[in-house]
Amino acid sequence: MPTINDIARQLGVSKSTxxxxxxxxxxxxxxxxxxxxxxxxxxxxxxNRIRKDAPKKLCILVTTMDYKNPAGFGHDLVTGFQQTxxxxxxxxxxxxxxxxxxxxxxxxxxxxxxxxxxxxxLGFSLSDPxxxxxxxxxxxAVLHDxxxxxxxxxxxxxxxxxxxxxxxxxHLKQLGHTRIGYLGGDANSFIVRARxxxxxxxxxxxxxxxxxxxxxxxxxxxxxxxxxxxxxxxNGVTAVLCEHxxxxxxxLVHCMEAGIRVPEEVSVIGFDDTAFASCTIPPLTTIxxxxxxxxxxxxxxxTSLLNHTCISSLLLRAQLIKRHSTGPVPKAEL
Amino acid sequence: MPTINDIARQLGVSKSTxxxxxxxxxxxxxxxxxxxxxxxxxxxxxxNRIRKDAPKKLCILVTTMDYKNPAGFGHDLVTGFQQTxxxxxxxxxxxxxxxxxxxxxxxxxxxxxxxxxxxxxLGFSLSDPxxxxxxxxxxxAVLHDxxxxxxxxxxxxxxxxxxxxxxxxxHLKQLGHTRIGYLGGDANSFIVRARxxxxxxxxxxxxxxxxxxxxxxxxxxxxxxxxxxxxxxxNGVTAVLCEHxxxxxxxLVHCMEAGIRVPEEVSVIGFDDTAFASCTIPPLTTIxxxxxxxxxxxxxxxTSLLNHTCISSLLLRAQLIKRHSTGPVPKAEL
Numbered sequence: 220m221p222t223i224n225d226i227a228r229q230l231g232v233s234k235s236t237x238x239x240x241x242x243x244x245x246x247x248x249x250x251x252x253x254x255x256x257x258x259x260x261x262x263x264x265x266x267n268r269i270r271k272d273a274p275k276k277l278c279i280l281v282t283t284m285d286y287k288n289p290a291g292f293g294h295d296l297v298t299g300f301q302q303t304x305x306x307x308x309x310x311x312x313x314x315x316x317x318x319x320x321x322x323x324x325x326x327x328x329x330x331x332x333x334x335x336x337x338x339x340x341l342g343f344s345l346s347d348p349x350x351x352x353x354x355x356x357x358x359x360a361v362l363h364d365x366x367x368x369x370x371x372x373x374x375x376x377x378x379x380x381x382x383x384x385x386x387x388x389x390h391l392k393q394l395g396h397t398r399i400g401y402l403g404g405d406a407n408s409f410i411v412r413a414r415x416x417x418x419x420x421x422x423x424x425x426x427x428x429x430x431x432x433x434x435x436x437x438x439x440x441x442x443x444x445x446x447x448x449x450x451x452x453x454n455g456v457t458a459v460l461c462e463h464x465x466x467x468x469x470x471l472v473h474c475m476e477a478g479i480r481v482p483e484e485v486s487v488i489g490f491d492d493t494a495f496a497s498c499t500i501p502p503l504t505t506i507x508x509x510x511x512x513x514x515x516x517x518x519x520x521x522t523s524l525l526n527h528t529c530i531s532s533l534l535l536r537a538q539l540i541k542r543h544s545t546g547p548v549p550k551a552e553l
Numbered sequence: 554m555p556t557i558n559d560i561a562r563q564l565g566v567s568k569s570t571x572x573x574x575x576x577x578x579x580x581x582x583x584x585x586x587x588x589x590x591x592x593x594x595x596x597x598x599x600x601n602r603i604r605k606d607a608p609k610k611l612c613i614l615v616t617t618m619d620y621k622n623p624a625g626f627g628h629d630l631v632t633g634f635q636q637t638x639x640x641x642x643x644x645x646x647x648x649x650x651x652x653x654x655x656x657x658x659x660x661x662x663x664x665x666x667x668x669x670x671x672x673x674x675l676g677f678s679l680s681d682p683x684x685x686x687x688x689x690x691x692x693x694a695v696l697h698d699x700x701x702x703x704x705x706x707x708x709x710x711x712x713x714x715x716x717x718x719x720x721x722x723x724h725l726k727q728l729g730h731t732r733i734g735y736l737g738g739d740a741n742s743f744i745v746r747a748r749x750x751x752x753x754x755x756x757x758x759x760x761x762x763x764x765x766x767x768x769x770x771x772x773x774x775x776x777x778x779x780x781x782x783x784x785x786x787x788n789g790v791t792a793v794l795c796e797h798x799x800x801x802x803x804x805l806v807h808c809m810e811a812g813i814r815v816p817e818e819v820s821v822i823g824f825d826d827t828a829f830a831s832c833t834i835p836p837l838t839t840i841x842x843x844x845x846x847x848x849x850x851x852x853x854x855x856t857s858l859l860n861h862t863c864i865s866s867l868l869l870r871a872q873l874i875k876r877h878s879t880g881p882v883p884k885a886e887l
Binding site: 368369371378379382385386509512515516519523528529530531532533534535536537538 | 702703705712713716719720843846849850853857862863864865866867868869870871872
């Protein structure tokens with residue numbers, strides 16, 4: 220691995236100038252700082268992960284996630300991570316990263332310039348520019364709900380979607396449902412694809428048919444409820460699995476407005492067990508992911524990567540929370 | 554959950570007799586002890602996982618694995634687990650469990666009677682009687698290379714087989730191989746099945762054909778080498794992936810005896826990177842699983858279960874170790 224001296228020599232600058240760039244000092248120009256960092260990364264420079272005097276700094280990278288709202292999805296993930304990291308003496312900073320920033324600087328250079336030793340990465344879609352960087356990055360990154368193949372510096376934490384949908388389909392089958400539909404997004408996202416796959420696998424394992432007539436996918440929840448849901452119901456669906464609670468809640472509202480009784484005429488199941496899931500009308504049956512635990516596991520995975528224990532994936536059990544949006548299949552269908 | 558009092562009342566014995574059974578005391582009969590433990594488990598009794606005065610005892614359950622030999626597979630798994638557990642003040646005992654013991658006592662009753670709070674389970678096959686117990690057991694169990702669906706008290710640790718075979722097939726493809734065969738067991742084991750599946754998936758991802766003419770499976774390595782290997786070679790195979798290093802090493806010996814040059818005429822890849830893999834002739838290209846790290850992760854998963862963080866699976870990255878048993882595809886095949 221090149222040293223700071225090598226980088227200084229390569230660029231014809233002093234060693235202290237390189238150090239300044241690494242430590243984000245104010246007294247060098249932004250252009251020079253960027254050039255030094257990009258050169259360092261291109262030359263394969265890495266901070267020594269176990270250097271005793273290195274600042275103990277980690278970051279949580281978010282794009283658009285609303286992690287400040289206690290009812291929002293990211294809040295408990297962030298909290299769980301911070302709570303455990305702080306106990307070990309780490310500083311944890313939360314960085315909101317725009318598309319523009321991701322395009323202008325590489326992930327490794329960004330981490331180097333801020334002296335972050337590793338990142339917990341939340342809510343990135345497959346089209347985020349850094350998703351390409353994570354494939355070869357040398358700075359440890361733990362991604363929630365995103366899987367990067369083959370890079371020993373990246374790990375995936377999440378909840379086991381396959382088990383989640385298995386519990387949901389099993390619950391509905393016990394209630395007599397066989398025509399079980401699925402509503403979800405069609406976004407360019409690892410987890411959106413994984414959940415739809417998990418639905419299909421669960422249906423197959425339980426010996427139930429799942430074809431396109433039972434599936435509706437759109438990025439816009441009004442299309443899911445206004446267009447796909449009526450089509451699914453027309454095709455004989457008596458229960459609907461939704462990719463996430465927000466969509467399930469939109470389905471409940473749509474049913475109420477259209478005079479369709481839940482669960483008497485149709486059963487609805489969400490995913491995540493976000494804070495509002497118990498407050499919908501009727502309260503939502505959903506698949507829980509324990510987000511505080513996911514945050515804690517994210518921290519464990521990150522410290523493992525820092526210690527060269529190369530975790531590929533760490534998945535938590537999903538849990539089915541039965542409330543009142545699911546019930547026996549309507550008698551007419553029996 | 555029932556108390557010790559409830560169990561005593563149910564059986565018409567004193568509270569201290571129940572305690573004696575739980576603490577494996579000498580002064581009650583084996584028959585009574587067994588009856589008390591089975592009744593306690595049937596009534597849903599569990600030791601309080603976070604009771605401050607509970608003895609800090611964990612166990613490592615093995616069947617036939619040779620964990621004492623530093624060159625054997627289980628040695629580093631056991632060491633990694635013990636090293637981290639001891640730091641946290643746990644006593645760790647290693648228990649060799651026969652089929653007979655598994656049939657006579659349930660897993661939960663065994664754990665209760667020895668005051669073990671959790672187990673790290675190594676080398677169990679699908680036909681081991683306790684594999685059924687693990688599906689519903691209440692005492693935390695972390696299983697190496699075995700996956701138990703839906704039980705929040707069980708977790709699976711292992712290496713990512715899919716990634717391992719992906720690296721191996723990718724390496725061989727770069728060397729010009731397209732007819733890549735597979736040799737493995739046909740035992741009733743989760744990991745034996747998972748590795749064969751991983752081979753098939755990797756071939757598919759790389760656009761290569763894998764049908765039965767390229768696959769040989771038998772519990773006996775002499776059948777793999779003496780019967781299946783000649784068949785595979787006759788079917789045009791130029792490289793063989795083996796389920797584990799021991800089988801790969803048998804393939805190397807067979808080739809030497811039959812005058813087939815490795816890697817000039819056929820390339821061979823193993824799995825595990827056991828201690829002898831670098832000492833075969835030629836030294837074996839293989840897929841490494843870091844067993845000490847797996848042991849450490851096993852301990853982390855077990856403490857997570859004890860703290861009610863329900864890990865479903867924790868997989869480590871596989872790593873391809875290139876030695877001299879793989880080389881370019883023979884010219885005649887180009």
